Amino acid sequence: MTTDCNELQERILELKKKRKALILAHNYQTIEIQEIADYVGDSLQLARKSTETTGFDMIIFAGVKFMAEMAAVLSPDVPVYIPDQKALCPLAGYLDAEKIRQKKKEYPGVPVVVYVNTTAEAKSEADMICTSGSAVEVVESLGVNRVIFGPDANLAEYVRSHTNVEIINIDNRGHCYVHNMFDLSMLIELKEKYPDAVSIAHPECPIEVQEAADMVGSTGMMVRTVAESDAKVFIIATEMGLLQQLQKRHPDKTIIPMYEGAVCRQMKKHTLEKILDVLENLPSENIVTVPEPFVPHIREILEKMNKVQGKGPAVPIEVDA
Ligand code: 13P
Numbered sequence: 369m370t371t372d373c374n375e376l377q378e379r380i381l382e383l384k385k386k387r388k389a390l391i392l393a394h395n396y397q398t399i400e401i402q403e404i405a406d407y408v409g410d411s412l413q414l415a416r417k418s419t420e421t422t423g424f425d426m427i428i429f430a431g432v433k434f435m436a437e438m439a440a441v442l443s444p445d446v447p448v449y450i451p452d453q454k455a456l457c458p459l460a461g462y463l464d465a466e467k468i469r470q471k472k473k474e475y476p477g478v479p480v481v482v483y484v485n486t487t488a489e490a491k492s493e494a495d496m497i498c499t500s501g502s503a504v505e506v507v508e509s510l511g512v513n514r515v516i517f518g519p520d521a522n523l524a525e526y527v528r529s530h531t532n533v534e535i536i537n538i539d540n541r542g543h544c545y546v547h548n549m550f551d552l553s554m555l556i557e558l559k560e561k562y563p564d565a566v567s568i569a570h571p572e573c574p575i576e577v578q579e580a581a582d583m584v585g586s587t588g589m590m591v592r593t594v595a596e597s598d599a600k601v602f603i604i605a606t607e608m609g610l611l612q613q614l615q616k617r618h619p620d621k622t623i624i625p626m627y628e629g630a631v632c633r634q635m636k637k638h639t640l641e642k643i644l645d646v647l648e649n650l651p652s653e654n655i656v657t658v659p660e661p662f663v664p665h666i667r668e669i670l671e672k673m674n675k676v677q678g679k680g681p682a683v684p685i686e687v688d689a
Pocket residue numbers: 395409410411412485499500501544572585586587588
């Protein structure tokens with residue numbers, strides 16, 4: 369870590385205390401940002417943490433915009449700042465409210481479950497929200513035979529393979545460009561090279577990668593698995609920020625990226641400088657808002673999502689920074 373970086377971190381930590389700021393960072397943030405965060409976690413863990421604001425006057429959310437919106441809806445009493453307003457998840461762009469309305473007309477009465485990686489407008493049309501760490505359990509919690517699901521077609525495949533509920537895709541093209549970089553040949557090659565390694569893929573990966581991996585789960589599940597497993601070598605298929613975190617936490621284990629080019633450009637828009645700017649200047653344009661008419665319904669379904677207990681390998685755990 370450079371002196372500049374250390375100085376920035378120290379200044380942030382000082383101001384964070386003064387401003388009573390809660391800093392939440394997604395697992396894909398850079399190590400420097402993870403180090404100054406109060407909590408680092410997956411989408412579900414951060415949604416839950418964003419409701420624990422007693423003693424804080426503001427939240428700084430280092431993640432993509434839909435995550436910060438989630439915090440803004442769940443913690444209406446404190447402003448939520450995003451360090452870079454252009455941190456938008458492209459996967460969310462696959463699903464607009466009109467597409468959902470069309471699908472609802474095609475399948476009247478069938479409930480809609482949307483992945484949390486969606487816009488507020490799309491969420492306002494949904495009956496339920498899920499994260500990668502809770503998708504199967506959320507779908508099953510509805511007690512129905514079929515659900516309309518979107519936008520991620522790979523996550524839909526994952527859910528399909530873990531439940532008897534019929535999953536109707538809203539858009540078969542929905543995907544994450546980062547997780548679509550992984551392909552089966554990469555995994556086969558690495559498995560040959562490291563025969564004792566445990567391989568773990570994110571459910572946004574193509575289904576053939578999921579099927580060939582030893583385990584599939586959210587980024588929170590990956591953190592827990594590496595911490596708890598006796599295995600020494602892990603092949604991981606997700607964004608590089610998480611791999612750097614895992615290697616730093618477990619110097620005695622070997623963390624092998626399935627593909628080093630798997631970097632989410634949107635998550636990486638946040639920097640220490642931008643976080644410091646928020647703390648110093650409290651720029652109102654960085655406060656995340658959700659259109660008022662959508663808020664009560666989104667809050668209701670996010671709170672419902674937070675209550676659904678995950679089970680099996682996808683259960684997320686609390687991860688303190
Ligand atoms: P997690 O909830 O597993 O952290 O996933 C969020 C995400 O954006 C994956 O690309």
